[in-house]
Amino acid sequence: MGIALSGLFNPVEINIESLSGRKIAIDGNNALYQFASTIRQYDGSFLMDSKGRVTSHLSGLFYRTMSLLKHGVKPCFVFDGKPPSFKNATIGERVNAREKAREEYKLALEEEDFERAKSKAQQSTRITPEMFDESRALLDYMGVPVINAPSEGEAQASHMCFKGDVFACVSQDYDSLLFNSPILIRNLNITGKRKLPQKNIYVNITPEKIVLQDELNRLGLFHDQLIMMGILVGTDFNPKGIFGIGPKKAYDLVKQYPNFDTLFNNVKWTFDISPKEIFDFFKNPPVTNDYNLHWKQPNPDKIFELLCDEHNFSKDRVENTLGKLSQLRKKEGQTGLDKFF
DNA sequence: GGCATAGTCTCCTA
DNA sequence: GAGACTATGCC
Structure with missing residues (x-):
């Protein structure tokens, strides 16, 4: 996935606060893949509802997006459309790699090697059409714009950033820089601490910004x-x-x-x-100008319906998260400056 | 005690 | 990945 240019760039560390009030275009496919592969149990199995449907991606998407909103960030999510035909070889290779990882996952589970099982399970991550659909619905209920790209999502997000409609593209991949996005943000996470696998070492992962023109000048x-x-x-x-x-x-x-x-x-x-x-x-x-960047208040009823009624999320936790945002917005409203909308 | 920070556990099922 | 929770350290 993506382009192997990681060592080339000189990223600038940033904090979430510096993005307050900014519109950003998040690579939806990239984000969902990250959530679905990272949010797992000790043996690598997904979080699931009572019907055995995966909920890992919804958990990640809900709590991170809500946290961004609480920081005053205005995220929109861009999803891939139809890939160009010449991507077929890559897609086929990925399917094979996932299949292989899935076999190795089963084997590791039988051997009760949970650390290896988890790692293989993560490599076998696949996002189903249903998972995409529910993610789009959840974002819509949170009042966050969803843009469906005609082709590659990173191309669409880069186009929006180049036009100045968003401040930056957010992805772990570098493709958007090739698509001429002026700014790329990586590691857009809220909690910084991350445990390195197999080791008792914690590293601090902070968001970073790559400014295309600065890098071209430097190089x-x-x-x-x-x-x-x-x-x-x-x-x-x-x-x-x-x-x-x-x-x-x-x-x-x-x-x-x-x-x-x-x-x-x-x-x-x-x-x-x-x-x-x-x-x-x-x-x-291929990109489109047919998109609406309009943020709305979250719709708690629809969110409870999807997360709690349908997928067994704890109502207390969801309520608490929603409550913190609405409290914050009420407070901002009282200052007379409702700068979010 | 109160508070801040570091590290650990749970989220998700009948 | 994020938030809740627990342990620890400092005053």
Whole structure:
């Protein structure tokens, strides 16, 4: 998933408070995948309702989104539409990798190796259409805009950020920088502490911001060269990239051959799709201007219905979370400045 | 005691 | 992943 350019950028640490009042576009597929793979029990099994339906993603989505709202952040969620046909190979590979992980998960469970079981279960995570639908519904009940992208969600979010309709794109992947998003925010979590697997070490994960133009200036690159680098190291459309080329070699190559044709005449291209086709997709992906960024008050009745009645969430906990937000908004309303809406 | 912070447990089922 | 909860340390 995504583009292996992690070492290339110099992220700037930020805190949630600095995002207060800002509109941000969250990569919905990325967020749901994170929640569904992370929120598990000790042996790797999901949280589930009385009918055995997965609820992990709803828990993560509800509590994090509510927390963002409490911090005055205005999130919208962008979901993937129909992937381009040339992504099929990648999608097929992912299906296979998940299947393999699922078999290894079962085996680890039989051997009662719960640590391994959990890790394999997380690798086998799949988001079903029902999980997507319920997530969209929950967001709608929370008064948060949902945007369904015509194609790649990151392309749509980047388009919205480029237009200035949102302050930043939020994702763990770097794709939006190739789609020309001016700002990418990673690690947008609320609680910082994270336990490293297998070890008794806690690390502090803080949100970070990558400003595209600052990075291009620092690296002395044009945006086209960044896309070329991405294609060299591998994108969702040519997974794993060219053998033997990582970020370092890719950087040297685009510096040596800033011209697209010259560059790709000098590397060993083994994919069915041409590099130009990938390049053109990042430059000009299908996006839409048909979206509404309008935030509403949460609808507690619908939220209780979905989370508590339908999926057995604790009513006390959900009520408490909703109550804290409405108290906060009441207080802000009393100051005479209702800046949220 | 009160308060803050660090680390642990639970969330989700009949 | 997030919030509730418990343990610990400091005044």
